[in-house]
Amino acid sequence: MSIEIVPLVEADIPGAVDCVQRSFADDPYFRWVFNLSKFNIERNSASVAAHFQYGINCKCPASVAKVTRAASDRKTDRDMMLAPGTIVGVAWWYPPQPLSQPQTWTVWAQDWLLSFKQLMNNIRFLGRGGLDVNRYWIWKRLQGVAHDTLWVDPRGYYFCNLLCVSSAVRGMGIGKRLMQEIMDKADQEGMPCYLESSKGYPNVAIYEKMGFELIDKIECAEAEILAL
Ligand SMILES: CC(C)(COP(=O)(O)OP(=O)(O)OC[C@H]1O[C@@H](n2cnc3c(N)ncnc32)[C@H](O)[C@@H]1OP(=O)(O)O)[C@@H](O)C(=O)NCCC(=O)NCCS
Numbered sequence: 001m002s003i004e005i006v007p008l009v010e011a012d013i014p015g016a017v018d019c020v021q022r023s024f025a026d027d028p029y030f031r032w033v034f035n036l037s038k039f040n041i042e043r044n045s046a047s048v049a050a051h052f053q054y055g056i057n058c059k060c061p062a063s064v065a066k067v068t069r070a071a072s073d074r075k076t077d078r079d080m081m082l083a084p085g086t087i088v089g090v091a092w093w094y095p096p097q098p099l100s101q102p103q104t105w106t107v108w109a110q111d112w113l114l115s116f117k118q119l120m121n122n123i124r125f126l127g128r129g130g131l132d133v134n135r136y137w138i139w140k141r142l143q144g145v146a147h148d149t150l151w152v153d154p155r156g157y158y159f160c161n162l163l164c165v166s167s168a169v170r171g172m173g174i175g176k177r178l179m180q181e182i183m184d185k186a187d188q189e190g191m192p193c194y195l196e197s198s199k200g201y202p203n204v205a206i207y208e209k210m211g212f213e214l215i216d217k218i219e220c221a222e223a224e225i226l227a228l
Contacts, residue, residue: 001069003088003169005177008052008062015087016064017048023164029198032220033139035130043121043129050117055092055161057110061182065089065165065174081168089165091178096156096191142218143196150216151194158186160195176210183211 008016021044024030034044055062067086082088097103122128151157160182165175186193195212197203204214 001067001082003065003172003174003177004068005063005065005089005181008056008064008090008092010053010056012064012066012087013049013052014045015085016052016090017045019064019087019090019166020048020162020164021045023166027198029139029220033132033135035132038130040125040127040129043125043127046121046125047118047129050114050121052092054110054114057113058107060092060094060161062090062092063178063181064091065169065178088169089174089178090162091160091182092162093182094159094161096158098156099154139220142220146196146216146218153192155191157192157194158182160193163195175206179210 021041052062064087067082067084067088069084160179163175163178165178183193193212195207197207208214
């Protein structure tokens with residue numbers, strides 16, 4: 001089996017949504033912010049898809065890891081489950097936003113478009129699909145405080161907003177490959193990178209191997225969110 005890392009395009013959104021939902025099924029933040037007995041996967045798919053479309057429209061750097069298979073490849077049991085074209089990893093970054101520069105009109109308009117789409121999703125699915133709105137806003141507020149405290153570089157940060165790799169292919173270097181292009185770009189530009197993870201183990205060790213260091217922890221009611 002071989003995996004290619006390619007930019008996220010609209011046609012990949014359903015596969016990327018599926019990869020995210022499977023990868024984060026046991027994630028502490030996901031399990032804290034959603035009431036799982038009320039979780040509506042279709043509502044969640046619509047929401048995650050709207051976010052990916054937002055990322056594409058805002059020209060955020062985003063990539064997917066896709067299964068490819070050369071005719072000569074020997075198939076293993078793992079390959080049999082993963083058809084060519086299956087998306088097995090996703091990375092999505094926000095580019096640096098310098099403190100001195102105001103938000104662009106594109107991002108402002110896309111923010112509104114995303115809010116409108118979410119409103120329509122609320123109507124279409126008769127609610128937020130199990131999202132605990134109170135917990136969501138606790139997290140957003142704490143995240144805002146963390147950024148205000150930790151983002152001390154006025155040039156801004158490459159912010160890895162999302163990284164996931166399907167459980168069947170973890171530990172094969174795919175996460176690192178998904179991160180590499182932007183981390184290399186940041187190194188060339190001398191810019192810092194930042195990410196957050198809600199899973200301490202094993203993610204802290206994984207991110208340390210990628211060159212990140214743990215700089216703070218955010219206690220989020222019952223959940224512990226890590227900022228790296
Ligand atoms: C975090 C995640 C994206 C890592 O992806 P991955 O493809 O498994 O990672 P890689 O194989 O590229 O490993 C990167 C490095 O971490 C190391 N590593 C991988 N798994 C590890 C583990 N369980 N413990 C310690 N180190 C580990 C690898 O050896 C590699 O180091 P090296 O370059 O020195 O060899 C993946 O585990 C995942 O999707 N987890 C669930 C979703 C999630 O938590 N996402 C992160 C939210 S911020």
